[in-house]
Amino acid sequence: MKIRNSMMKHFAIEKARREQRCAWPHLAYGHSMIMIGHEKCGKTWSFIPILSQRIYNAIKGGNLEWAGPICISVVVNMSEGKTLAKIMREMLDFCSTDGGNVTKVVTLFDNSSIKEVSKILCRPCGILITTVELLLQLQLLDNLDELRRTNRMKFMTLINWLVNKFKFDKDQTQLIITSRLWMEGVMRTLPNVIIIFEDGLEACAYRGIKLNLEFVSATDHDEGITLLKTLTHCNLKMERIVIVCHTNYESRHLSELLKAQNIPHINFVSPIETIEKKIQNEKGIIIAKDDMLPNLKCGYIDLLICYTLTNSWHRYKARFNLFYTNCKSLDKRPGEALMFFNEMATEQAWLFCDFILKHDLPMQEEWFKHLFNFRLQKEIIQPQYNINLCTQLLSYGNCSRRSCRFRHRLLAKEAQIPSYLPSGVHVYYRQEVNQIPLLNPSIGDVCILEVDKCYQRAVIIGVDSDEVIGVRLLDWDGRYIEVLKTELYQCHEHFSTQMSQAIELRLTGLMPYSMDRLWTTAESRYIRHRFCKFSTDHLYSANIDFAFNNILFVNTIYSKKGDDLREILLNRMYAYDDEFVRSRFIDMALKAV
Incomplete structure (x- = not known):
């Protein structure tokens, strides 16, 4: 009751989100939890009430017969740690007036305070909040995907240490993980764990559902040419296929296309009981609008086709909630999803490709080409010869930024070799x-x-x-x-005609796992301290792959001690090796204007 009153009075939380309603009972029984969702979806408040209750129950009455923290939380950085500490202090200060001299919240964010914190931890205390760099004992991992991206090596050390150190089960250690992304291979074997997904697309990554893109022209999209070819390869008597669109007009148009080819289907435009029973009992094709999806109880799906766009990415992702039965039916084939995009759908296509990269799923070079060509077509219509050339273009042979104000068409003299x-x-x-x-x-x-x-x-x-x-x-x-x-x-x-003395070296094809291709500050700082310790006696060597626009591309750089920069990045960072960079530069030079 005190916990609930604290939430209502101090934080104006009167109604729980659906994800939190799933999490609280499970955590209250002492089981572990993994929650996947975007920022500000309620992940933090899925565990704060339980932590507060655990600490309150332990310290009330003054019977303090233990040493150290009851809960340990590892956060991404000091800023997030201070935010969590502020919330926990307000929760515990309000709901607990006893407990003696117990320090309810202990924070550790730098090495200078280790001795002081160590003394506090020798006495009973509530929660310790620290960062992964210090690698102290922990029970709660907040924003796990950011921990992995910041330092892959420390992340894996942390996970291996957790698995070997603790036994995660009821009446043992309870582990709580929150993350924006599902990460394959992390904590999949936890017993009695509840996995909560805020959106269906993340659940697809967990279940291993095959995700594909199909880029088509506006004419193809309107006439359904590629769609009809796709359906001819399906067994309509044995498979359940759901085609999702957004408006009534799109629904009728798709239905007419299928009727013209004598393809049987159900157009689910209203929740009529007879149609719902038919959908549950029969295989074949179902056409459904976005606003009808909550009423569509179709069970296992072999193929989901997202044919038209929605008015937001959040609503587009909601279509993948239809795979709910697939995610629960682990004994069946996962299923597939196919997304259709034309030249007007660059925003949604970019977001989907970014999702693919961040989850380390197969990324097709053809998808990169289509997105980049959409950008080039705009510049052909409106040339921008006086604008600076895009730096990402000079690094990878294309630009995959979400938006870019720089030039992407190369001039002939810019393609000359130094x-x-x-x-x-x-x-x-x-x-x-x-x-x-x-x-x-x-x-x-x-x-x-x-x-x-x-x-x-x-x-x-x-x-x-x-x-x-x-x-x-x-x-x-x-x-x-x-x-x-x-x-x-x-x-x-x-x-x-002479070559520049300040030669720019770039590792061929190495990039972060995101469409923006931006290394984090922590990653850059790590490489500077780990590899780039420049001094008069430091020598570096590299074999040149090729040169382009006064930039030398190399496979790797070796230090005097034999350290391999590429190997360091691939093993210790979350890096993607793009093998098509050189072929893109060749193609770009041939098309220079």
Whole structure:
């Protein structure tokens, strides 16, 4: 009662979400739980009442015959830890007025406070909240997917330590895991565990349901050409197929397409009892709208076809709730889902591909091509020759950002291979007679400018206005900077054909598991400390795969000690190896304008 009153008074929580209603009874019996869902879906409040109740029951009455914390929570970072600590303090301060000198909430976020925290842990205390880096004892893993992404090596050490250290069962250790993503192979063998999914698409990743995309033209989509070909390969007498659309018009249109081909089907447009019984008892094709899906009790599905779009990604994912029976029927084939997208559906297609990558599911190169081609088609209609070239394009041969304001069509001179090392630029341009202004700068031109009291070469990468020019330095650090047009000088032919001294090296095809392809700050910091300890006696070696646009692509980089950078990234980070990068650059160079 005190826990409930605390939730209502301090946090204005009067009604539990459905996921929380599933979690609380299970946790109250001492069983373990895994909850998968997006941010702010109620994951944290699925365990806070139970933790608070456990701590309150242990310390009430002052019978303190133990040492150490009752609960231990591992969080992603200090910010999340402080938020959880604030909530737990308010919960426990309100619902417990006894307990003696028990420290209800203990936090540990840096090494400097280990001694002080160790003394506290020698006495009875409520909950310890810490980070994975410190690897102290724990029982609750909050946002497990972020822990894995931040440091794969420590994550696996943590999981192996957990499995070997504790026995997770009733009256033993209780484990609670929250995560935004389902991760195959993590905690699948927990006894009496309840797994709660906030959306059906995540449950599909858990069940192993095959997910496919089909990119079609607007004409194909309207006439159902690919859809009808797909249905001809199905056994309509033995399989249950559900085709989902969004509006009444789309539902009628699909029904007419099937009727024209004499394909039997049920158009589920209203919850009529006779139709519902027929759906439950017969195989074949069912056409259903999104707003009818909660009433569609069709049982096991062999194939789900998402044919048209919805008005939101959240509602689109709700279609996969139809696989509920598939997820419970572990003795049957998982089933399949097929999503149709045309050139107007780039947003949903991007979100789906991002989901595939983050779950380490098979990602087709053809999907990358379609998404990138949609972006190129827009630039063909509206050319953007004066805008900077996309840096992701120069790293991977395409751009898979959700949105990008940079240029993606390559100019012919940008596809040229670099040649030789320069010399004498600064000495030559210190003489004013050689400082000839560059009057008509254009993208790809090599020019001279003074940076940090030294004359050096740069290549023009963007002309933002008549006065502001974007350049990349060639002979020092490869920075991208913006300068005034009046600061640029003509580059003598002797220097313009020579290769840059500041050579940019990139590992061919190595990228994070996301469509944005952004490494986290923690990942970058780890590589700097683990591998890039530059000093006068540090030597690095690499074999060049190919060169493109003044960038050298290498398979890996070796340190003087023999450390392999690629191996470090693949083994210790959550990295994806894209094998199609070189072929994309070849294709891009051939199509340069």
